Amino acid sequence: FRRVLFRSKAEWLCSSPLLFEDTLYIFCDVNNSTWLFALDARTGDVKWERARPQNEKAHNSSPLLVRVGDATQLVVASPGAVIGMDPRTAREIWWCKWNANRYPALIAADDLVFATGEGGESIAIAPNGEGDVTKTHVKWRLPKTPQGFGSPIAVGEHIYRASPPGIVRCWKIATGELVFEERVEGVPTYTSPV
Numbered sequence: 001f002r003r004v005l006f007r008s009k010a011e012w013l014c015s016s017p018l019l020f021e022d023t024l025y026i027f028c029d030v031n032n033s034t035w036l037f038a039l040d041a042r043t044g045d046v047k048w049e050r051a052r053p054q055n056e057k058a059h060n061s062s063p064l065l066v067r068v069g070d071a072t073q074l075v076v077a078s079p080g081a082v083i084g085m086d087p088r089t090a091r092e093i094w095w096c097k098w099n100a101n102r103y104p105a106l107i108a109a110d111d112l113v114f115a116t117g118e119g120g121e122s123i124a125i126a127p128n129g130e131g132d133v134t135k136t137h138v139k140w141r142l143p144k145t146p147q148g149f150g151s152p153i154a155v156g157e158h159i160y161r162a163s164p165p166g167i168v169r170c171w172k173i174a175t176g177e178l179v180f181e182e183r184v185e186g187v188p189t190y191t192s193p194v
Helices: 002-008
Strands: 018-020 023-027 034-040 046-051 064-068 071-078 081-085 092-097 105-109 112-116 122-125 138-142 153-155 158-163 167-172 178-183
Touching: 018 064, 018 071, 064 105, 071 105, 081 112, 105 153
Parallel strands: none
Antiparallel strands: 018 023, 023 034, 034 046, 064 071, 071 081, 081 092, 105 112, 112 122, 122 138, 153 158, 158 167, 167 178
């Protein structure tokens, strides 16, 4: 793992690693060379690595595992696209363009993948498509969401997210409709709710 970080010059790495079967996925999109590593969980050897295929801006986002039918997908997000991949081979299954700002965050709920970032657009995508799904599998978009570093959380039929200056917002997962936004004193906005 240390060798991977050294090679990718990941001094700003803040994404979380993800374990699936015998592979550890490390998202190191902090320079213009390496994008995603798949490491053997027992030895740390690199199984495969992917260069950034879609975007030029570096960012920090944690990968997400999503169950689609009988298969598992590895979903990653960057400022220009959300991408669903085969976690065993790194083959791109689908991709969706979006106009996000920095530091994208992903969650999955109700058969949708929701991506948001530090301001910019938020988007809900059905991950059961193939190829470019930008015009076919987007369920809803929020053209401008408030800034914030923390990830959202899905509870029941709703998504919650905290953002500066201590505001908690709630949207319906199915439609993206804003349910409420309230100022809550003492709510940290750099962390994710649990």
